[in-house]
Structures are given as C-alpha cells and as structure tokens.
Amino acid sequence: MNQTVTVNISGIVFHIEVDAYEDLGNYLSKIRSYFKNSEECEEIMTDIEARIAELFNEKITSDNQVVSSNDVEAVVTIMGKPEQYIDEDEGQEQHQQSFSSKQRTYSTAKKLFRDSDDRMIGGVASGIAAYFGMDAIWLRLFFVIALFVGFGFLLYIILWIVMPEAKTASDKLQMRGAPVNIDNIGRTFKEEAEKVSENLKKNGQQYGKKAESAFEAFFSFLLHVFKGIFKVLGKIIGVLFLIVGTFWLVGLIGMLVGSETIFSITSDGIFSIESSDFFNLIFVSENQFHLAIIGILLAIGIPIITLIYAGVKLLFKMKTHYSIGLGLFIFWIIGVAICGMVGIRMGTELTHDESIINIKVLSDNNDDFYISASTDENPGEGILEDRYSVISLDEDSIYLNDIRLYIYKSKNDSMELKVIKNSNGKSRKDASNNAKMISFNYSITNDSIFLGNYLSTLKENKIRGQEVRLKLYLPIGKSIYLDKSLKRIIRNVDNVTNTWDHDMLEQRWIMLEAGLTCVECNEIEGINLTQVDSVRAYEPIIEEDK
Amino acid sequence: MKIENTKAQMRKGVLEYCILSILKSGEAYPSEIIEKLKAGKLIVVEGTLYPLLTRLKNAGLLSYRWEESKSGPPRKYYQLTKIGEEFLKELETTWDDLVKAVNLTRKKN
Known part of the structure; x- marks a missing residue:
C-alpha cells in the first residue's frame, strides 16, 4: 500500500x-x-x-x-x-x-514564513496564522499562555530562528498558499479584502467548522514542530551514543585482549591494571580465562554495541529488522550466562579459607621494643596499583602487600608476635596449602621487630586472597616505639586516648592496665609517666581480641 | 464563429432557467439540483453548477442556509428569493415565447 x-x-x-x-x-x-x-x-x-x-x-x-x-x-x-x-x-x-x-x-504548496507586515515581536504568530488562514490573535494568545506554562519562550525563539521572513510578494503568497504568478501578486490585497468580507457574511455554523479545521491543522503543525525538535535532539543523542559507545568498546577490547595498561580514574586516585597478567593470576586455567573474556565481551560489549547501533540509527534513520535486536539480546544473555558460570567457578575457588599461625615469643629481657617495617617497593613490575595496595609480578612470583599489624594487650606475661597467613581455596586443603605457600619476611631481635611490607607466593598459586595479619601482644609494663615506616600496615590499634593510628607513629607507647598509653605525649589528658602506677590500678577497659 | 461557443451560449441561458425552475418547488442542495440536471442531460460535470449557483446568489436571485449533513460537510440549501421568483416568472414567459418562436420558425423551414 x-x-x-x-x-x-x-x-x-x-x-x-x-x-x-x-x-x-x-x-x-x-x-x-x-x-x-x-x-x-x-x-x-x-x-x-x-x-x-x-x-x-x-x-x-x-x-x-x-x-x-x-x-x-x-x-x-x-x-x-x-x-x-x-x-x-x-x-x-x-x-x-x-x-x-x-x-x-x-x-x-504553502510555506511557513514569518509575517513581518503584521508582527508583534518577530511575526511568528502572524506567519503561522497566515499558513492556516486563521486569525493571529489566537496564536498570540497561545504563545502568551505558553510563556506562563514555561516552554513558550523557547518555542517562540526556536520558531523565530527556523521560520524565514516573508520578504517578497511571492513569499507572502506562498505564506498563504496561493499559486505564485504575476497576476496573483498584484491581486493579493484584493483577495484578502474579499476574504474578510466573505468571512463576515458566513454564519456561525460555518465559523464553527472553520475553527475546528484550523484547530486540527494547528495540532498537526505542532506535531511537526515537535517532531522536528526531537529529530534534532535525536541527532545529538545519536552522536553522543556513537562517541561514548566507541570509546567504551575500545576500552573494553583493550582491557581484555591487549596487554596495555588500562587507567581508570576513581575517587581513590588513578587505578591501573596490567590487564592480561592480572587476569592470568585470577583464573584457574587459560581456558577459563578465555571463556571469561568471551563472557565479559558479550555481557558488557553488547550493551555498548547496542548503544553504538542506536546512535547510528538515530543519526542515519536506518531501517532495521527486529531480528538484529533479538540477536543482540540473545548474545547478551549468553554472555551473562558465561560470566555467571565463570563467576560460580571462581567462587568455588574461594569458598574455603584457612590460616597458618606462627607464634614468636619475644625476649623477656627487654622492656622496650623498636618496631619498624620495610619501606621497599614491591619487587617486580606492578600490575595493579592504587592508594592502598599494589600487586606486582616478577618471573615466577606474585607480590602482594596485604599486610596488617594489630596491637593487643597480652593475656599473660609474655610478649608475642602472632604471624597469621590467610588464604582462600576451593577446599580446606587447597586453602591451607595456599596459606603455607605464602612467604613473608620479618626479623626479631632482642629489642626490635622488623616487618616486611609485602608477601609473596609463586605465580602458579594464583591470587587467592592471600594476606598476612600480624598481631603483637604486649604484656603490661612493656613499651614499644612505633616507627613511621609502619604507616601502611598499622591498623586500628586501641589506646586509652583513642589516638588515630597514624598519629601513634613516632611515639613511645606503654601497655598499662587501662590499655596502650602514650609515654611522652603531653597533651594526653591526666596521664603522664609519673602517673603510670596509678593508671596501672585502673580496670582494663579494652576488649580483648581472640 | 465556432459551434462550440454557440452551443455553450444556448445551454447557459437554459441552465440558469432550469436551476431556478428546480428551486421553484422548494429548496434544494447542489447534489439534488445536479441529479435533476443530469437526468435531463443538461450538464455533464458537476463542477459547472457551483459557479452558476454562486453567481445567481450574488445577483440576489437565490439565498441559502446551512444544514448539517450526516454524510459529509454541511450543505448549502438554496431557495429562490423574491427577486428570484420574479426573475423566474419572466424567464418562463420568455421561454414559452422562445419555444413558440422556435417551433414556428422550424415548421416553416
């Protein structure tokens, strides 16, 4: 048809x-x-x-x-x-x-012109009125009402820009839809005068009809205007879709397939991943890795492609078959399913966690210990860095710096350092194996503890949530000096003055009955070295960690 | 001198007379008038009627009123004015005279 x-x-x-x-x-x-x-x-x-x-x-x-x-x-x-x-x-x-x-x-064919002969502002209302052969007053009324509703101003300005001015007599004829010829140009005025007198002769019934058809014409005109606006908006959105979509697609493919570093700027700062290496350390096998890449490509790539496709459609008004959308949707579902499968497989890799605990009893001869940590950078090449953690690699090892130091009051009189190596795995055995494979360097002397700032494991063990937790148990009366090198590993150490971890550094702290107390801090209310004995009498208020 | 023109001239006068005659018996809208005219093969195309009606109306011989129609736009119902009736009477006499004259002349030939 x-x-x-x-x-x-x-x-x-x-x-x-x-x-x-x-x-x-x-x-x-x-x-x-x-x-x-x-x-x-x-x-x-x-x-x-x-x-x-x-x-x-x-x-x-x-x-x-x-x-x-x-x-x-x-x-x-x-x-x-x-x-x-x-x-x-x-x-x-x-x-x-x-x-x-x-x-x-x-x-x-009528053309829409602004009627500058009969204008209040730009001749928009009179032009439209001429187009529909109606009185301009109704359109002016409409624009005034629209102005209060809110869109009137914008609409008027857009129309003012879009509608050309009727400059010549021929324009003016086309504005009213009369055929353009020399006779008519001369007769325009006469015709108009007749039209007016004719209209006056017509009775009310005819007027009603006229008004109705003018209304219909007006609404179809409005529809055209809005269609036009949406068309322009559509083009702009189309361009945006294209740009954003292409950008994302390149990023996605680069991240998954390329070995280049991908940067992303987050609130935590710049986050960089050496992608292929990173993924290799997570996935169980090469196959799983490839499967995951396909899954992610489909699950994330297809929405991006859809975006680009929508952009192209908006821009070029392509005719498309619904099967394209359906196909995209099916592939997306497949992608999501693959991701889910891999995710579940990955999850099972991490279902169990086990710890290897190593307790070192420190020399009892000394009452004062100096605690510090390495400030070396991780060996190898960093593949993932943010403000808190670094993952780096060399030929055969992974270096992680998930190290935490906690300090508690000892339940007995001995000073101990608990070195806890945690890891996940698909079974207890696997997890405990992974934990065992963690190597962490530290050294203890008569009066000092020196801690490494990273742990390492072999590449083949993969990244399985390996971490090292250090728990230092201080008996009452022992004091420690916290070196500033502990900054990255010290966590949530309770003390009587609720001093923040980083402010505890470069200070000497003594374990009293009430808890860890700063020895030389003057500003600490009510407590100084001369009062140590009296503080010792306080009931402990610190909750003991298990 | 073209035969077409002469024919048209003749038909024009008769057409006006016929329209007025149709309206003599009461008001009618264009389609009804057309039906009758078509039956008498006086007109072939409907378009002819509208300018004639308008001119007769503007000459004051006809007047019209609007009436809503179920099957389309409102219709103009035409009727004779006083002047129109006078006009028609004169035309009727003229027509009778013409017919007589024509018959007379044709018999002689």
Missing part, C-alpha cells in the same frame, strides 16, 4: 494516498486558477471542496478508509475539468487561453 497523508477537506479528515493527494492538489489548483479572476473564487472553491469531501465520504467504506488515485480520478470525472465548465463570465475566453498556456503544475 502507498504512503498516505491526512488531509482536511471542508472540515472532514481523510487519509489519502500520496499520489492521489498530488492529483487532487493539482486538480484544485487548476480550478482555482480558472476562477482566479472572478470575485466569487473563494466561495466557489469552498463549495467545490465541500462537494468533493461529500463524494470522498461516499467512497469510503469501513473496509477501505483510504482515498486512492482511482477515487480522485472518479471525483474529477464527476466534477469535471474546468475546460468542461459552462461559464458565463465575459472573460472566459481569455481565461481559457491563459489557462491552457499555464498548464504547468502550480506551486500551491
């Missing part, structure tokens, strides 16, 4: 095929040009149009709602061509002559 347009003939709306519409338009403009020199032109046209509407109405059945070219032809046969008219107008012969010499298609 042909494309159809909706037309309003004498207040009745018809759906009419495009070809038929053109035929009808040509026919009507022929008649109009035939009568153009007579004063009754408008009235005759109105009557003829009303009759055509009536005839179309008879043609339309519930089965066939569309006016076809055949229908138009039939109507033209009934109504007759102007040449067949019997007319008593004196100028008829001249008419017919001029008519036959002008048997070209008249450009009766």
